[in-house]
Amino acid sequence: MDKKNLAFGRTNFILLAIGMAIVVVGFLLMGGDSTTTEAYNPDIFSARRIKVAPVVCLLGFVSMIYAVAHKNNDDKEAAA
Numbered sequence: 001m002d003k004k005n006l007a008f009g010r011t012n013f014i015l016l017a018i019g020m021a022i023v024v025v026g027f028l029l030m031g032g033d034s035t036t037t038e039a040y041n042p043d044i045f046s047a048r049r050i051k052v053a054p055v056v057c058l059l060g061f062v063s064m065i066y067a068v069a070h071k072n073n074d075d076k077e078a079a080a
Contacts, residue, residue, distance in 0.1 A: 008072065015067030022060030029053035 009017075030053040035041045045047075 008068075011072055012067055012070055015070060017063055019060050019064035019067055022063060023057050024060075026053050026055075026057030028062055029056060 030049055032043060032049065033041050035044055
């Protein structure tokens, strides 16, 4: 496959990978022990799980949208 036929350039793929890594970190921040019928775990309502992790995931998804919409500079150089 020729490089000219690809929809995304190298920069787009790097930005997508960074965005995906941010989303994975957000989901890892949400993880932890759960509450069972035998024991209550108050950590399920911690600020890390309720506030920080969803914001990190949202930033990751927004950065992935930016990576898809980003105009590649390689196209400008190839046209010249």
